[in-house]
Amino acid sequence: MHYKQPARLQAVVLDWAGTVVDFGSFAPTQIFVEAFAEFGVAVSLEEARGPMGMGKWDHIRTLCDLPEIAERYHAVFGRTPTDHDVTAIYERFMPLQIEKIALHSALIPGALEAIAALRGKGLKIGSCSGYPAVVMQKVVALARENGYVADHVVATDEVPNGRPYPAQALANVIALEVDDVAACVKVDDTWPGILEGRKAGMWTVALTCSGNALGLTYEQYRALSPAALEQARSRIGQTFEGSRPHYLIDTIAELPAVIEDINQRLARGEMPQGC
Structure with a gap:
């Protein structure tokens, strides 16, 4: 053969x-901005677009690893984002995504x-x-x-x-x-x-x-x-x-x-x- x-x-x-x-x-990028905002952390649409294409948990982890975003998170919570924090943002992201995907x-x-x-x-x-x-x-x-x-x-x-x-x-x-x-x-x-x-x-x-x-x-x-x-x-x-x-x-x-x-x-x- x-x-x-x-x-x-x-x-x-x-x-x-x-x-x-x-x-x-x-649909995905705007919801990242909104999910972070619900935790009091500002993320721009341009920043949210950076890791696009990854799975959404990995996308959020990558955003949290950006020094600028990690610094903003630290200013709110007194620590840089852990995997637990990433999961918390992801769990808020998901219902928002499902709710607004039709838009x-x-x-x-x-x-x-x-x-x-x-x-x-x-x-x-x-x-x-x-x-x-x-x-x-x-x-x-x-x-x-x-x-x-x-x-x-x-x-x-x-x-x-x-x-x-x-x-x-x-x-x-x-x-x-x-x-x-x-x-x-x-x-x-x-x-x-x-x-x-x-x-x-x-x-x-x-x-x-x-x-x-x-x-x-x-x-x-x-x-x-x-x-x-x-x-x-x-x-x-x-x-x-x-x-x-x-x-x-x-x-x-x-x-x-x-x-x-x-x-x-x-x-x-x-x-x-x-x-």
């Missing part, structure tokens, strides 16, 4: 917030059309998120009402380690019965999500404008001048450099063209691990 490289893609693993729903990725549940323009095009090419649609399962249940239900149903969903607390570990992406490979990770594409708007795909041995596509990195509404994004948009793309591209995405595109609407390009590369014998 000899190994045979895949000649075509079999599946796409899509992130959720900032990728398929919630243009600008506001940011709209599908990203072009998402349904792009996903339909991928299905038309015979691709399976996997998905994963930094949200825990209890939040994902509501996200999935809201997406279904808007016409989007993934073939498989993996929440961050359904695997031993969340992003940037590859467990969620690989759980999709197993569930979707894909026979080679090189026949998969991971699409995400955060560097932990791109690292997840890279570590899983997949092709990776980073979204520069629909998610956390740009942090604008769709209307604000569309209102950017060509010069401002190009400057933003350049800045965001630099933030993704360390995670080494294979492709950078503005939004999921551009994904079908990328899929076709990857299929051509696979047909030529190229593999994601070597690029």
Whole structure:
């Protein structure tokens, strides 16, 4: 028996917030700000966006490790945040997240059309998120009402380690019965999500404008001048450099063209691990 490289893609693993729903990725970031505020600690939206893509407990732990935020916490409580404190913030974050997730549940323009095009090419649609399962249940239900149903969903607390570990992406490979990770594409708007795909041995596509990195509404994004948009793309591209995405595109609407390009590369014998 000899190994045979895949000649075509079999599946796409899509992130959720900032990728398929919630243009600008506001649902998780704004709630971090509100959760910390309930403990009397100010966190800016920009600070909250920094670790986006991680599981939410890890995200809060990372924020608490920032010297500026740790200092603000110390000013209120007389100590720097412990894991117990992180858990307390997380336990306040969760009900707020569940309560307000519907406010940011709209599908990203072009998402349904792009996903339909991928299905038309015979691709399976996997998905994963930094949200825990209890939040994902509501996200999935809201997406279904808007016409989007993934073939498989993996929440961050359904695997031993969340992003940037590859467990969620690989759980999709197993569930979707894909026979080679090189026949998969991971699409995400955060560097932990791109690292997840890279570590899983997949092709990776980073979204520069629909998610956390740009942090604008769709209307604000569309209102950017060509010069401002190009400057933003350049800045965001630099933030993704360390995670080494294979492709950078503005939004999921551009994904079908990328899929076709990857299929051509696979047909030529190229593999994601070597690029």
